[in-house]
Amino acid sequence: MNQQVKRLIEDTKNKWNLSTYTLESHSFFQEKMDSNELGFVLSMTWKLNGSIENADELSTINIDLNVDNGNVRRILFTNYNNNLEETLFPDMDDIEDIIEWIETQSTLEFGRQFTLVDQSETELLFQASVDNISVFPSGSIQIKFNEDGKLVHFSVDGVFPDESQLDWEPFALTSDITKPIAEDQIQLIEIPSEDKEAWIPIFVVSSVFITNDGKKTISYNEVERPKSYINKDTVLRWTEPKEGTLQPVNLEPKLEYSEAEVFSQVDVMNNDLPISTEDQLSLTEGIIEFLQQNYPQDSGKWRLTGVWRDAGYIFGQVLPVEKDSKVIEHKINVVFDSQTLDVLNYVDTESLLNMYDFLSPAETPTLTEEQAAEKLVPNVDISPVYVYDKSTSRYCLCGKLDSNFGVHAVTGELVSLDEL
Numbered sequence: 001m002n003q004q005v006k007r008l009i010e011d012t013k014n015k016w017n018l019s020t021y022t023l024e025s026h027s028f029f030q031e032k033m034d035s036n037e038l039g040f041v042l043s044m045t046w047k048l049n050g051s052i053e054n055a056d057e058l059s060t061i062n063i064d065l066n067v068d069n070g071n072v073r074r075i076l077f078t079n080y081n082n083n084l085e086e087t088l089f090p091d092m093d094d095i096e097d098i099i100e101w102i103e104t105q106s107t108l109e110f111g112r113q114f115t116l117v118d119q120s121e122t123e124l125l126f127q128a129s130v131d132n133i134s135v136f137p138s139g140s141i142q143i144k145f146n147e148d149g150k151l152v153h154f155s156v157d158g159v160f161p162d163e164s165q166l167d168w169e170p171f172a173l174t175s176d177i178t179k180p181i182a183e184d185q186i187q188l189i190e191i192p193s194e195d196k197e198a199w200i201p202i203f204v205v206s207s208v209f210i211t212n213d214g215k216k217t218i219s220y221n222e223v224e225r226p227k228s229y230i231n232k233d234t235v236l237r238w239t240e241p242k243e244g245t246l247q248p249v250n251l252e253p254k255l256e257y258s259e260a261e262v263f264s265q266v267d268v269m270n271n272d273l274p275i276s277t278e279d280q281l282s283l284t285e286g287i288i289e290f291l292q293q294n295y296p297q298d299s300g301k302w303r304l305t306g307v308w309r310d311a312g313y314i315f316g317q318v319l320p321v322e323k324d325s326k327v328i329e330h331k332i333n334v335v336f337d338s339q340t341l342d343v344l345n346y347v348d349t350e351s352l353l354n355m356y357d358f359l360s361p362a363e364t365p366t367l368t369e370e371q372a373a374e375k376l377v378p379n380v381d382i383s384p385v386y387v388y389d390k391s392t393s394r395y396c397l398c399g400k401l402d403s404n405f406g407v408h409a410v411t412g413e414l415v416s417l418d419e420l
Contacts, residue, residue, distance in 0.1 A: 002259050008042055008065055017085055021046040021061065028257045031073075033066060036137070036159050036388055038271075040067040040262045048083065059083055067262060072105040075154045082150040089151040098124065102141060106156050113160045114141055122146070128160045135161055135386045135395060136209070136223060161386070166395040169212060171384045173399040177214035182380045182401060183373050185217075188409060190325045190362045191420050199326065199362035200420065201409035203372035205380055207402035209387050218387060218398065227272035227390050229308040230280065235321060236288050236304055241296030249344040251335060253311035271309040279314075282341045283307050287316050287334050290343050302332070314338050325362070328353055365409035372407040375414050379405045 009023060026044045033039040041064050048059035060078035065071065082089070090101035099110045108114055115132055118125040128139035139158030146152045185206045190199040209218040275283070284304060291298060302318040309315075314336040319329070330353060335345045380403045386395035406417050 002263055004067070004263070005042065005259060008067070008070055009044065011070065012044060012063055012065065016061075016063070016088060018046055018061075020049050021059075022049055024060075028067070028259065028262045029255055030257065031157075032137075032159055033073075034159065036390075036393070040257065041065065041073055042067050069107070071107055071156075072154070073156050075151075077152040080144075080146040080152040082146065082152050086150065092122070092145040092149040092151075095119075095124075098143060102126070102143070102154075105154070106141070106160075108141075108156075108160050109162075113162055114139070128158060130161060130163060130166060130386055130395070133384050133386055133397075134400075135159075135388070136220075136400070137388060159388075161388075161395055165393075166386055166397070169397055171397065171399070172212050173210060173214060173382060175382075178210060178380070178382050178399065178401060179377060181208075181210055181214075181217060182377050185401065186369055186373055186376060188325050188365060188369070189327045191327050192356045192359055193420070194359075197358065198360040199356075201325070201362040201365050202406040202415070202417075202420070203365075203367065203369065203376060203409055204406040204417065205376055205401070205403040207400070209385065209398040210382075210401055212397040212399070223387055223390075225306075226308055226310060228275055229306055230275060232280075232284075232304045232306050234284060234304040235300060236284075236291060236302045236318065237300045238288055238292050239299075240292075242289060242292035244293050246290060246294055246343060246346065248346070251311075251313065251345055253313075271311070273309060275307055275309065275314065279341060280307060283314065283316050283336060286336060286341060286343050287318060290334055290346065291318075294346075309338065312338060313344070314341070326353070328356075363410045367407065367409050367412055371412070372409070375407050375412075376403060376405065379403050379414070 005026075009026065012018070013023075024045045024047045026042060028040050028042060030038045030040055043062065043064045046061045046063065059081060062074065062076040063072070064074040066073055090097040102108070103110060112131060113128065114126045115129045116124065117127045122145045124143045126141040128135045137158060139156070139160045142153065142155045143151065144153035182205055185208055186203055187206050188201060188203055190201055193200045207220065209223070210216070211218070287304060291302060295302070301321055303321050305317050305319050307314060307316045316334045316336065318332045318334070328349065331349050333347045334343055336342065337344055380401060382399045382401050385398055385400045387398045389396050404417055406415050406420070407413070408415055
């Protein structure tokens with residue numbers, strides 16, 4: 001066993017007074033942590049010694065640590081049963097004690113890197129922020145207590161940037177800047193309603209980030225895509241079908257890593273690795289051949305919109321050339337072996353759309369987009385948020401433009417999207 005792993009395990013045992021517990025198993029996995037980069041996590045399962053009835057079930061503790069710095073990522077107690085010393089954990093009724101405990105376990109600083117966003121009698125939810133301004137992509141911290149007031153769940157997920165990763169500037173977006181952008185973001189969508197047994201046409205404001213100078217908009221997808229993502233706009237055509245159909249291969253994303261892989265200093269799965277021009281051409285040809293075999297009559301009906309790496313595979317996404325307004329987008333994701341570029345499997349959202357075949361088509365809109373804008377724009381929210389820029393590996397100040405309301409495209413009624 002690697003000396004660093006031995007030290008992490010021994011430190012965990014001493015820190016949480018686990019002398020009456022046995023380390024049943026440990027493993028390694030990856031998740032995004034500092035600087036939006038993937039890092040390794042040591043996941044340990046501890047079980048109580050002895051032959052107490054149901055002890056194995058009731059006294060299991062799962063503890064996850066950041067391999068690089070030993071910070072706690074998670075502590076989870078099976079069946080909400082915490083048998084450890086009460087002094088190791090915060091008082092459920094003392095919010096300051098809880099925050100100090102979180103800061104100790106995570107080395108994050110309250111107010112500067114995370115803030116409280118929701119609280120109930122037994123649960124608290126914190127989100128990543130820099131000086132109380134939200135960040136995207138975000139991080140979250142969750143704490144839960146059982147009925148006896150004992151901590152039974154602590155988790156840190158996502159990233160928590162600090163001031164060194166951004167350039168401070170005053171929030172400068174005004175309604176004069178955001179109003180025309182909000183008007184441009186209005187679109188007509190169709191939402192399925194089982195109650196009304198029909199698709200409902202609704203005008204909505206598509207959420208978007210606006211840079212602080214008001215000169216650029218950034219979609220959520222742009223921020224969340226891996227660095228390897230390459231935009232495409234290729235209509236896929238062929239002259240004749242091809243014999244055969246794809247025999248799907250079960251996908252097995254790599255979820256666990258060996259100790260040797262963790263400490264080899266080699267990128268065991270780099271989703272940001274560029275896709276060469278030659279490989280892009282091969283992927284396009286592979287998707288055309290896949291469509292020739294499995295959608296033989298659809299030449300010219302599909303458009304390749306992007307290719308990217310994820311979970312050790314390469315994905316290609318195709319969308320219909322003639323798109324409709326349904327909120328559930330019809331798309332096909334084709335999955336390739338990242339080495340051979342052979343097609344392994346695919347996911348077609350048509351099966352999801354077919355679940356709503358019993359719904360009546362949406363009524364023809366009677367409202368214009370301009371009329372909908374008169375009701376929607378006054379209900380648009382704009383709030384500051386630091387957005388991660390992959391090109392600079394830093395955060396830039398933006399305004400998040402969104403709205404919880406829509407306008408029925410036939411009746412003109414202003415409706416809450418949460419109620420649809």
